[in-house]
């Protein structure tokens with residue numbers, strides 16, 4: 001893992017229709033690392049992910065991707081700059097098959113990668129469908145099944161596959177364990193490890209602390225729209241009382 005930040009967020013403020021949710025967020029994701037973003041419900045974690053991705057417009061602050069400020073840019077420009085989103089809730093199209101979802105994502109990926117300059121983010125070794133199915137073989141077996149016929153774990157794998165086909169170098173993963181059985185959460189953890197090996201940087205919003213601790217290098221805790229703690233997993237785990245106070249968990 002290199003120490004250079006892939007993502008550096010500074011003083012980021014954003015919200016919805018004039019109501020401020022993020023009150024000046026500072027956060028760094030070093031290249032090739034996983035940062036787990038923790039925090040109680042409603043503190044602004046998904047809003048941060050959406051603002052980084054360009055889905056929510058910032059009021060102030062910067063979002064540097066390898067040193068280039070993309071704050072306020074359109075979502076397609078941010079995808080081209082190398083950011084992929086695996087949204088909370090997975091966002092399947094119930095009537096479409098796995099193969100159809102993947103074909104749409106491949107088309108989108110081609111549009112994004114086609115406009116990317118040679119040698120820029122994600123241009124070196126694109127995520128082809130074959131490469132994605134190699135990483136997520138279960139999807140290969142389920143190609144003819146519709147979105148609403150998939151288990152929660154399979155839907156999560158499909159959401160990850162769709163994001164990978166846009167050739168990101170930074171993946172924003174919003175609560176991938178949500179609603180999954182413990183054995184499936186472990187599989188998600190293994191996929192995150194594989195993605196790290198493939199050279200991605202990852203910002204992981206997670207409520208499942210076991211998953212977060214098993215894959216992350218650092219932990220950032222958000223409260224009321226600010227990062228109130230940014231530390232190593234080892235340090236965070238060494239102070240259970242502080243963790244309980246920050247997260248409200250037993």
Ligand SMILES: Nc1ncnc2c1ncn2[C@@H]1O[C@H](COP(=O)(O)OP(=O)(O)OP(=O)(O)O)[C@@H](O)[C@H]1O
Pocket residue numbers: 016021039040041042043044045046047048
């Ligand atoms: N699309 C929206 N329009 C208006 N307000 C929103 C919208 N999305 C979220 N909010 C509000 O912004 C605040 C932060 O929500 P957000 O979803 O970012 O928190 P979170 O930490 O991700 O919570 P959770 O863990 O429950 O997903 C909440 O008060 C929420 O009601």
